[in-house]
Amino acid sequence: MKLEGILPNAVTYVCILKACAVIRNIKKGKQIHDEISKQGLLEKNLVLGGALVEMYVKCGSLPQAQKVMKKLPRRDVVSWSALISGYAQKGQGQQAFKML
Numbered sequence: 001m002k003l004e005g006i007l008p009n010a011v012t013y014v015c016i017l018k019a020c021a022v023i024r025n026i027k028k029g030k031q032i033h034d035e036i037s038k039q040g041l042l043e044k045n046l047v048l049g050g051a052l053v054e055m056y057v058k059c060g061s062l063p064q065a066q067k068v069m070k071k072l073p074r075r076d077v078v079s080w081s082a083l084i085s086g087y088a089q090k091g092q093g094q095q096a097f098k099m100l
Contacts, residue, residue, distance in 0.1 A: 008035075010045040017051040021058035029055045033068075043073050050078035057086030 001008060008016070013036055020029035033052060036042060042049055049072040056065035065083055069075060080099065087096035 010041050010048045013041065014048055014051040017048075017055040021055040024059050026056070026059035026061055029059060042071075046074055046076055047078070049074075050076065050082060053079045054082040057082050057089075060090075062086050062090060062092070 001012070013032060016032055017029060020026070020032065036048060036052070042052070049068070052068050053065045053072075056062070056068060062083075065086060069079060069083055072079060084096045084099045087093070087099065
């Protein structure tokens with residue numbers, strides 16, 4: 001995309017974050033996170049925040065997922081559910097309950 005002069009938008013980033021989560025590529029996910037932050041897209045797009053939380057959860061980095069959650073300007077049921085699900089899947093049920 002970039003080689004053709006087309007800049008990614010929030011929808012593009014959501015899709016690529018999902019791909020990072022599927023292949024468990026946290027390194028690439030962090031690079032995308034940095035690009036998103038540089039463009040200031042998290043402040044403008046609620047879905048993007050949920051996708052970032054989900055990517056970190058699926059890559060096994062619950063502390064980073066929680067850090068992202070704390071920095072989101074707004075949180076929704078998607079981002080909360082991703083974090084709660086991550087704790088539950090990692091056998092941290094008590095921490096999942098604390099998120100409610």
